[in-house]
Amino acid sequence: MVFDVHKPASYITELIYSRIVQEQLKKLGELKSPNIIYVTDLVSCTHKYHLRKKFPELTIVFEPAAVLGDLAHLGLEKILMEKGIKVEVDLVKYVQVGNEIYLVKGRADAVDESRELVIEVKTSRSSLNLPRDHHVKQLNFYLEITGFNNGIIIYITPEKIVEYEIARQPISIENEVLDLLNNKHHPRYTWECNYCPYKRICSYYSPTAREA
């Protein structure tokens, strides 16, 4: 019997695709909502938030690096769950700016209630500049919302598995929301434009050095 070892297949790819892309499609309506702000909006280029409200479909990705990251999250979250740690924990806070009420939403990768710790899992192609400023700020927002004083960021890269304990720093979510609505930082970091889904339609686009 001769096997055709190179016969193309897509069975598993379709399973992964349907899980990862469906998750993104489910959020499309929310992405357009003017009163929903994600914690990630508060640590990124503020212009992305304004473009996303108009062009939400441009955020949909099915790239191998992003898929690898999602799968690593799923795997580590399973291990944490087996230890009784809550995973994919939705965190919300209502913020009033002028006469408008905004819902600030985030999803912590894990919350260890017994140790009062918020845990963030990050995958990256590079081990440079860890922990990264925007990851520390993101975790700090989660600490502010939960009221916990400490969190952990764990990085999984091709060369390293390292983690950092982060202590809560004072922050005003209301002021950060105001900065976002006033489009104060575009981009917030010099490397952001290179990775941005809106770079083809953005008047502020400025290609600069990569993150690492």
Ligand code: SF4
């Ligand atoms: S291209 Fe740069 S400035 Fe424009 S939205 Fe993206 S990150 Fe912001």
